[in-house]
Amino acid sequence: MRFAVLVFPGSNCDIDCYKAVEETIGQPVDYVWHTATDLSPYDCILVPGGFSYGDYLRCGAISRFAPVMNEVAKAAEEGKYILGICNGFQILTEAGLLPGALRRNDSMKFRCHDSVLKVNNNTTPFTRDYAQGQEIVIPIAHGEGNYYCDEETLQKLRDNRQIVFTYQNNPNGSVEDIAGICNERGNVIGMMPHPERAVSSLLGSDDGKAMFTSILQAWRDTHGAANVR
Numbered sequence: 330m331r332f333a334v335l336v337f338p339g340s341n342c343d344i345d346c347y348k349a350v351e352e353t354i355g356q357p358v359d360y361v362w363h364t365a366t367d368l369s370p371y372d373c374i375l376v377p378g379g380f381s382y383g384d385y386l387r388c389g390a391i392s393r394f395a396p397v398m399n400e401v402a403k404a405a406e407e408g409k410y411i412l413g414i415c416n417g418f419q420i421l422t423e424a425g426l427l428p429g430a431l432r433r434n435d436s437m438k439f440r441c442h443d444s445v446l447k448v449n450n451n452t453t454p455f456t457r458d459y460a461q462g463q464e465i466v467i468p469i470a471h472g473e474g475n476y477y478c479d480e481e482t483l484q485k486l487r488d489n490r491q492i493v494f495t496y497q498n499n500p501n502g503s504v505e506d507i508a509g510i511c512n513e514r515g516n517v518i519g520m521m522p523h524p525e526r527a528v529s530s531l532l533g534s535d536d537g538k539a540m541f542t543s544i545l546q547a548w549r550d551t552h553g554a555a556n557v558r
């Protein structure tokens with residue numbers, strides 16, 4: 330299974346994502362610059378956190394126009410796995426690959442600390458190695474993580490089980506304590522907390538590891554042993 334970690338001007342969690350893939354599941358992984366126009370070699374695209382384009386206009390509002398984003402839309406359409414973390418989540422909502430938007434934290438402050446999440450749906454390709462309802466510790470670090478969507482969208486998210494993670498102590502004012510959601514098909518996920526920063530007890534938590542093992546296992550199940558690299 331081959332992973333791409335996208336890099337925009339201002340990304341700062343790209344190296345953490347790269348190392349998380351290397352160290353948790355040992356699969357091939359490449360950095361892919363935002364001007365790239367071909368993601369066909371990749372099975373999973375990681376859109377990392379950071380301050381792409383300095384967060385000007387709105388977080389992710391400029392990055393969504395990067396050439397690589399057309400390829401991300403194509404990959405999503407093909408059913409490939411897309412994981413957007415923090416600024417990556419913001420970029421995916423700006424690009425319309427996930428519903429809703431991320432607004433300024435209700436505290437108007439940048440929040441950087443561990444957060445306890447509840448796994449609300451362990452049937453996605455990203456969460457199958459967690460137990461349903463499991464509580465996990467994953468750090469947050471954001472100024473605009475306040476998830477918002479209208480009531481109709483929220484009802485759809487509930488009905489389709491697209492609310493994948495919720496906060497136990499809401500740090501930013503997100504509707505319904507939402508920390509992460511997926512698209513209807515389940516192959517695109519966005520989350521504000523950083524699982525790539527929680528892959529070793531030395532980092533304070535290794536609860537993020539199961540996201541990476543889940544992705545690999547889900548891919549192996551759908552692609553069969555013949556393709557296992």
Ligand SMILES: NC(=O)CC[C@H](N)C(=O)O
Nearest residue numbers: 378379415416471472473
């Ligand atoms: N860690 C991040 O990706 C931060 C995202 C964004 N710059 C924010 O402050 O909300």
